Structure formats: structure tokens, C-alpha cells
Amino acid sequence: MDIQNLLPLVVILPFTGAAIIGLLGFLSPNFRKQEGLIGGLAVAMVAIPFVIYLIAFLNFDGKPLIFDLFSWMETPDLKIRFSYELDELSLIMGMIVTGVGSLIHLYSISYMHGDKGYYKYFLYLNLFIFAMTNLVLGDNLVVLFLGWEGVGACSYFLIGFWFKDMEKAKAAQKAFVANRIGDFALLTAMFLIYSTTGTLTFREFLYIGYDPVTLKWICLLVFIAATGKSAQIPLYVWLPDAMAGPTPVSALIHAATMVTSGIYLIARMSWMYYNAHEVLAFIAIIGALTAVSAAMTAIAQNDIKKVLAYSTVSQLGFMFMALGAGAFTTAIFHVMTHAFFKACLFLGSGSVIHAMEHAHAAPDPQDIRFMGNLKKYMPHTSKTFFISTLAIAGIPPLAGFFSKDEILGKTFAAGHENTIYYLVWFIGICTAFMTAFYMTRLYVLTFEGKERFQYQRTHDEHAHHEHDDHHHEPHESPAIITIPLWILAILAIVGGFLGLPEIIGHGHYNWISHHWLGGGGSPLVKNITLHASFFTEIILIVLSIAIGVIGVSLAWKLYTTQGLQGDEVVKSKLGGFYKVLQNKFYVDEFYNAVIVRPFVFLSDRFVMFLDKEIVDGAVNGAADLTDITGGIIKKLQTGLIQNYVLIMVCGVIAVIAYLML
Amino acid sequence: MEKETVSLLLNVLIFLPIVGVPFILVLGKHQAKYIALVITILTFLLSVFIYYEYQKHSTIDAAGDYVFKSAYVWLKANLGYIYYDVNFITGVDGVSIYLVLLTTFLFVLSIWYSMNAIDDKVKAYYSMLLLLEVGVLGVFLSLDLIVFYIFFELGLIPMYFLIGMWGSKGTQVVLGREVQARVYAAVKFFLYTLVGSFVMLVAILFLGYIAGNALKNGTFTTDFIAITKGYTQIQAWLSSNGYSPFGVEKWLFLAFALSFLIKVPVFPLHTWLPDAHTQAPTAGSVILAGVLLKMGTYGLVRFCLPLFPAASVYYASTMCWLGMIGIIYGGMAAMVQPDMKKLVAYSSVAHMGFIVIGIFSFNNEAMRGAILQMINHGISTPALFFLVGMMYDRTHTRLIEKYQGISAVVPTFTLMFMLSTLASVGLPGLNGFVGEFLILLGAFKSNYVSNGIVVISTTGVIIAAVYMLWMFRRVMFGEIIHKENHGISDLSRSEIGVLLPLVLLMFIIGFHATPFLSEIGKSSDVIVQTVFQSKIAVPSLGLN
Secondary structure, eight states, rough: OOHHHHHHHHHHHHHHHHHHHHHHHHHHHHHHHHHHHHHHHHHHHHHHHHEEEEEHHHTOSSSSSSEEEEEEEEEESEEEEEEEEEEEEHHHHHHHHHHHHHHHHHHHHTTTTTTTOOOOOHHHHHHHHHHHHHHHHHHHSSHHHHHHHHHHHHHHHTTTSSTTTTTHHHHHHHHHHHHHHHHHHHHHHHHEEEEHHSBBHHHHHHHHOOOHHHHHHHEEEEHHHHHTTTTTTTTTTTHHHHHOHHHHHHHHHIIGGGGGGGHHHHHTHHHHHTHHHHHHHHHHHHHHHHHHHHHHHHHOOOBHHHHHHHHHHHHHHHHHHHHHOOOHHHHHHHHHHHHHHHHHHHHHHHHHHHHHHHTTOOSSSSSSOOOOOOTTTTTHHHHHHHHHHHHHHTTSSHHHHHHHHHHHHHHHHHTTOOOOHHHHHHHHHHHHHHHHHHHHHHHHHHHHOOOOOOOOOSSSGGGGSSSOGHHHSSSOOOHHHHHHHHHHHHHHGGGGGGGGGGGTTTTTTOOOIIIIIOOOSSSSSSSOOOOOHHHHHHHHHHHHHHHHHHHHHHHHHHHHHHHHHHHHHHHHTTTTTTHHHHTTGHHHHHHHIIIEEEEEIIIIIHHHHHIIIIIIHHHHSSOHHHHHHHHHHHHHHHOOOOHHHHHHHHHHHHHHHHHHO | OOOHHHHHHHHHHHHHHHHHHHHHHOOOOOHHHHHHOOOOOOOHHHHHHHHHHHHHOOOOOOOOBEEEEEEEEEEEOOOOSEEEEEEEEEOHHHHHHHHHHHHHHHHHHHHHHHHHOOOHHHHHHHHHHHHHHHHHHHHHHHHHHHHHHHHHHHHHHHHHHHHHHSSSSOEEEEHHHHHHHHHHHHHHHHHHHHHHHHHHHHHHHHHHHHHHHHSSSEEEEHHHHHHHHHHHHHHHHHHHHHHOHHHHHHHHHHHHHHHEEEEETTTTTTTTHHHHHHHHOHHHHHEEEEEEHHHHHIIIIIIIIIHSHHHHHHHHHHHHHHHHHHHHHHHHHHHOOSBBHHHHHHHHHHHHHHHHHHHTTTTHHHHHHHHHHHHHHHHHHHHHHHHHHHHHHHHHHOOOOOOOOGGGGGGHHHHHHHHHHHHHTOOOTHHHHHHHHHHHHHHHSSHHHHHHHHHHHHHHHHHHHHHHHHHHHHHHHHHHHOOOOOOOOOOOOOHHHHHHHHHHHHHHHHHHHHHHHHHHHHHHHHHHHHHHHHHHOOOGGGGO
């Protein structure tokens, strides 16, 4: 069969899945109980598109595959249709989204077992894949925006999934509003593009000339949009709170896919960014600052998911450093490797949280201070978590090493043009060190060392069950959870070979940058090509390996020997600053004091004062309404309907009479 | 069907609802609601039929005349010193057709909803609703200024009674005296609108006088199409008779605009709206938000732009300022309302601000967006008012703080509320986005609106997310803290029946707006074109 005919399915199937699950679940209480059916359907609606992408990928001949569903909004000048384009970039993204997506759907079947909102969960998850597909495949900015806001809405539903907890509902709202600020910038960028070029279709506006000021503004606005979705300074604050959602959601939406949309969009528009050097430098600086501040915060967090959340923010910062250095394909490379190891880490944390919840062993099942030695109980989770930890720490030959090394190399090379990139590179190196450190801390405190929890023997009323005591031990998750973990862990091991460093055959073996995305005379993604000398490259690689190894071994030694006391050592080194880190730089407090509260105050006091006292005061004063009121109404209310009609007719006649005379 | 027959049906459509009134008065209160329902359904079906016929024809012929148009001699008099020639002219085009459909549709839903909600003075209640429908349809269909004016006023009276008699209970202190809140709201609504429309009446009479002199040898005429076509002759007549044509046009524009801007409403003419909305019975709020506000924006599009094109261009930036202030001010005010209904009411001020900006951007995208947004707002805001009303029927409070966590007990309500909220917020895939997007896209492109205004207005999408989701969270999420809320029942089948069509429309327009846009475009492009031609007619303005 011709692949072209199957393509529309990648958009239609996830939507159909969401629609069927939503409708049946809403209408039939029986359907809601069919967990296997719901989960199976949802997985299929993501897995089939993955297979289609895979076939398209294997048969790809360099020409983009285009398909068109139907018209959305068209005016004489503006043609917006549900049109999609599969090219090298959207294929990669599509495969990440549906590939990792399928694994996470599968994992969720077990993870969400028994939840009251089971069908809703899979409805949102399928809807998310649908939105994400629009985001990465849309051939114009408006369809992309449908996906862009759509993933935001799904994220809102899923963060607030357990809505009875007001804190979770607040986190959901915060995410939506922070994203909306970014969306505002994207809308403005669209207006600017449209008024300059008269089109919003990528292939029509990407490759033409702009005057430098317009170009700068477009690129800046799109970047601001990206800071919202991809959690960069100043809009990153929603992401750590977003961990209120179910853990597979954190893996899928808040680590592997949605939060990388900003990087995708900038890479998609690389032909424009290519000429906007000032904006690129700005992006690199923001990326570096985000990366380092998030990494510092992660060191002082004790919630397993919070550490991973800050680590995600930090890694996204790395991706923006790559974008800022003009190495767009490198950023996409890191998107991919990050999707593998971070999804694995999050799913692993979900496995841990489940085990801890089951054991009723700790006051907070997510607090690593009450974990330790879990490798004894959870061999698969701990091994895969360990692999991914080494991957994110940048230990060769795991995936994270290659992508991170390439980012650092490119930023260093960019320093040749603009010295600010040396600073960016230096911050990057420091962040890489911290990453190795806090991730190892996380792994050790969770899986190694002494047990810091006590699972209850026969404490609660379940005790008289025939379930005997050892059922309250934390235990390894079932295969449906560990299989996705292993698949992701293996990808985290081998994924890096898609982008081998420059020093090996002058980049000839860097498949992703040199062949797939950035190859040929007129590549889809246009990199600013900067090369460091061979010798510099070697030094940089050695340095980045050394940084990773030192970070891992320092943390390993500190936390295996000292356990939780290791934090005291860090605390004593950092002094008062540690408290600042624990409190996440007080950014939430700052925003509250400087933006949220003044805005509410202004609305409440100023606007409403204006409304009630000034405007209405004038109105009331002008016509002393109360007097007129009393009289008219008293008379009218005593009458019957006939009187009213009579009065109305009189009124109309009066108007006509006025005319005649 | 013949064009003439369809044109005739327009008149039938306008007056069909009033046919129900005698039946209601005679047959008694138990039958009243059924009569009203049947009549409004018939009206709705007739409007659908007209739409069906309309779609088959292009709406404006080569001469710029309406394809569906009928005219009856109405007032023809020779008073010795002046001749009157006022005809009952009605017509429909792409601007009005969807508003007509929206009107007939919302009246069906309102009456359906009221059947279970209203049991006080039902005969009068349903008679008022039917009269209101006549007024609204007349406004959207008349093409003679006097006829338009009469319908414009006609809508006012039933609405006044709906608020004043079936409104909510409670008192408020105004100027040191305690009055019934609903009566205060009704009188405020009435006087505000009356002041505006009186100014408009004077303008209409003056325009009829000069148009008569310029075009018909002194026969007073208010034929809208004739005046529009005779624009240059009127200008010429004015200058040859010692008037400044542009000066006259500006004053007439302002007089019309004042009346319409009160209806829209824009800041600072908006304070009747939160009171009227809050006090009105649910059906009243639905009609008020759904179609009565649209009379204002419709009037701007239909009359201000074609009649006073040069003045429209001259005042475009002022209008856009007002729209922008409405968006920000309405949003900020909505955010801090403790009362759900008032919150939705203020959100209307914000939404209508977008429409005003779209109208005064004078280009294809923005004008289409503005007209579509009138429909969109007429779908999502009524849905929200219905929902708030349904919850009020259960708990007898609209205060946000009296809720919390109720989504656990009312899942269907939650779903409907969520979808309406997201539509109101402008999420792509739902109707609100298409309108707002086209308006802002067009406005940014337009030379008549400064980009700064558009950018500031666009922040309205952030504020909208804040106030809507904040309310949603406080009402729906968390643990139930008020014990009595455990017992709230979920939506009944009949209530779902009211909401479902609205929700479906949100999706249909949200995903496939093109057919609507192309129907609208047939007529809106002509209006935009009229405005552009004025630049040729009035070169001295120095517009570019």
C-alpha cells in the first residue's frame, strides 16, 4: 500500500481514540471499568501512527510528504487549512512523540490501574498526542498553534488530574497562564509575519528576505513563546509545579515531548534565526542562565520528581544554548537523547513512587529522604535508572554524552565569533558538572545506601487480610512497567551513536546533523557552521568527560558513605546560599509580590473603584434613578399584561406620531 | 423558490413570534410555555429555510442591491411643507443572516430552558420574550433607518420588564436609598439605552432630511441603500448649501455611534451591563449577551461604516482605543468579581472590545473575524449564562466562594462548563479562537489601527485565561467545603439538551469556519470596499 494514503491516520487516529474513549466513557459506566479495553485502544492509537512514521522514515526519499485534510479558516488572502508536511524534522519529532508516547501509554495501563478517572486519563493522553502531532506536522503556524495551545490544555487537564487537591489545581492553572504568556508572544509573531509576508505557511515565509528589524522582532517573539512552552527564564516557574500530575504524564508531556516544542519551533525556523545573530546570542545566554540556575536548585531538592523537573528545565536550557550557538540540529539531537533518558528517569521515579505508596513506608512517597537501598527491592527500576543517570551525567558512550558534548563544542566554537559564547560555554561546563552531581545524589539516595523507611508490618486494618506482611514491602513493578523502562534505557545507551563527534571522520559520522537534518546544499535545518580546531575538540571532549566523571564520583562517594549527611556537607560548603536554593531562588514569591498581587490589587481597587464610584457615580448622579424607579414600577406591577402591551403600543405610536408632525 | 417569495418571508419571519402573543393571552398560563416554544421553533425553522435559500444565491447583485429585499410603502404623506416617503424595507445579507439564525436559535433555547425555571406570571413572561424576538429580528433585517430605529426601541421595552419583573431578588443601596436591585438595573438599562437612541433618532431625522433634499427633491427618505449609494450626491448637496460635508458626517457618525457603543458596550458606557446581566433572569441574560449586545456592533457595521465612511476612517483609531480599553478593563474587572454572573458579564465587555477593533480595521480578515466573533460570543457566553443559571437554580447563589470542589458531584456540568470556558478563553479548535485570531491578525495588518493597540489587546488572551480559569478552579476544584453542596444534582437531560447544541457549534465553527467566513465575506467585503471608496470621495482628508 502506498504510504501516502496512510499518512492522514497519524493525525486522525489519536483524535479518534480520544473521541471514542471520551464518548463511551462519558455515556457508559460499564465502559469505564474496562481498563484493558480503554488502555489497549489508547496504546493502539499511538502505536499505529508510530509504525506509519517508521515506514515513512525508512522509505523517505528527501521529498517532504504532504497531506491535506480540510479547510479551517479561509479568507481571500489567508488560506489556513489542516495541511501537514512530513519532512526530516517532523519525522524525527513524530517518531519521538509516538514512540516514547506508546511506551508511556503502555506503562500507564498499569500505573493508572484502579484510578477513578481511568478513562479520562487516556482520553487526555490521546488528545495530547493529537495536539502534539498538529504541532510538529502542521505546515503553517496556525495549525502549529492549535497544537501548541492544545498540548497546553491537555497539560492543564493532566496536571490538575487529581483536582480534589487544590494545590494540584493551582499548579494546573499556573501552567496554563504561564503558557498563555508565551502564546501571546507567538500570536504577535504570527501577526508580524503575516503583515510582512501575507502568509503563515512555513514553506512560504521561511526562505524569503526580511528587513533586519522585523526579523529580529519575529525571532525574539518566537523565542519568548518558546520560553513559555519550554520552561526557560522567566517563564519556567510552571514546570516544577506541573509535577502534580500523574508521573507518566510528567515523563511524556513535561520531559520528553511538549516542553521540547519550543526547541522544535526555533529549529523549524532556523532559516530565519540564521540571520538574527543578536537574538541567537540572547537565546544562548537565557539558555545558559536557565540551565545553571535550575541545576543549582536541583541540588537542594528532596522530592524525587522535583529534582527531575529542575533537571528537565536545566537540560532544556542546554538545548537553548545549542540553538543560540546556531547549532539547531544539535539541539534536536539533544531533544531526542533527552527524551530517552529523561522519560526513563521519570517512569523509573513513578515505579519508585508506586512502590513507596504501596509500602506505606514513608510520610511522603516522593521524598528521597525516606528512601534508600531500593535496589534491593527493585532491580529493574534501579538498573534502568542508573543507566539513565549516567546518560544524563554525560558519561560516554551513553547518549547524553554525545549530545551534550556536541552542545558544549558548538558553543565554544561560536565563541570565536562572539566572545559571549565562551561565557555560555563556561556556564555549560559548570552545569554539566552539577548535573552529574545532583543526578548521582538522586540515584544514590534513592537506590543505594541504608534504608531510611520502615514499611508497616501489620499496622493498618488491612492486616487481617490473607495478604501477608511481605506484601507491604516495596516491590518491583510488573513487566508492563519494566519493559518500557528497559526499552528506554537501551535507547539511552545507544541513541548517542546517531550523532558522533566531529573528530571522528570530520563529522561524517554525525548522522543527524550531517545527513538527516543538516545535509546537502539547501538543508531543511540551516546550521551556522562553526568548527573548532581538531586539537581544541580533543581538549573539549576530554574536559567534558572529566567533568562528568568527577561529578558522578564526587556525589557517589559523598552520598554512599554519608547518606543524607552528604547534604550537610554541601550545605556547609554553600552556607546561606543553600537556603536560597532550597527555596528555588524565591522566584515564585518574587512574581507574586511584583506581578500577581499588584495586578489583582489594581483590578480590585482601581478598576472597580473607577467602575462603581466614578462612572456609575456619574450615571446615578445624572439621573436620580431611584426616584423615577419607585414611581414607574409601582404603577406597572399592579397592572396586567394587557396594560404593558398597551403601553408598548402607545410608545410605538408616539414615535410615529412624532415623525408625522 | 423565487427570490421575491423569500424576500416576503423575511417580513413573515420578523412578525411570526408576535402571532404567539394572542394565543398565550387567551389560552392561559399552562399552555403559555408550549405556545411560546412552538412559535419560536417555527420561527427558527423559517430562518433556517431562508438561510438555505440564501446560500444558493449571491447576496448582493451587480448594482450593489440586496438580492433578498422587500419594500412596502409605509408612510407616504404630504404635509404641505415636507413630503414623507418612508418604506418598510427589509433585507438580508451575509452580515445579518447568521445573527438572524443565532437569534431564532437562542430564543428556542431560552424558552426551552425557561419552561422549568419560570413559574411566575408566565403569560406575561413569554409574551415579553416573543415581543423581544420581534424587536431583535427587526433590527437585524430592516434596511430603512426609521424602521430600524423603531425595532431598536421595541427590543428595549420587553427587556426592561424581563429584568425588572423576573429578575433576581435582593436590594442595593443607591444614592443612600435602598432599592430593589433588579429594578435599579432595569431602569439603568432603559435610560442608558434610551439616551443613546434618542440622539440617534435626531441624527436619523436630520439625515433623512438632507438625503431627501439631495436625492429625492425634498422628499424625506431614510432608505438606507439609497442613502449609501447617494453618498457623493449628498456630499455635493451639503457643500453647495453651505454645510461642511465632512463636519456633518462626523456629527452624524458620532450620534449613531453613541447609541451603538452604549449597546456594545464600551468603556465608559458599560456600567448598565453588569447590573442588567446580574439581575436579569437567565433567559434574559442569554438574550442580552447573545444578541442584544450584537445590535451595537451590528449597527456599527451595517450603518455607521457605509453611511459615514469618511468619518468611520477618521474615528477608527478612537474606536480601537475604546475597544482596547474594554478588553483590558473588562478583563481586569471580571477577574475580581465575587459573583459568577457578574464575572461573565464583565468578560462580555472584554470580548466585545475585540469586535469593535475588528470592525474599525477595515480589512477582509478583521471584518470577517468581527462578524464571526459576534456569533461566537453569542454561543459561548449564553452557554456560560445558562450554566450559571442552572447552578443558581440548584443552590440559589452565584457567589464563587459558596462553591468549591463541586466537579466531584456534577461531572456533566463540569464538562459543559469546561468546554464553554475554553471556548470563551479562545482555545484553538473551539469557536472563540477563529474570531479573535482573524480580528487581531487583520487589525495588525491594517493601517488604521496602530500595532501597539493590537499588541496590548492581544494580552487580553492572557487576562481571559486568568479570570476564567481562576473562577473555574475556585468553583470546581478542591475538596467540597460547604456541606450542602454534596447534594447538588447533575444536569438533567433537558438541561443537557439546551447546552449540547451550543457546545457542538463551538466545535463546528472551531474546526471548520471557512463556510461561515465565505458567507460573511460576500457582504463584509462590500462594506470594507465602501469605506475605501470614501477616500476617493473625500480626498481632502489626506488619508492613506
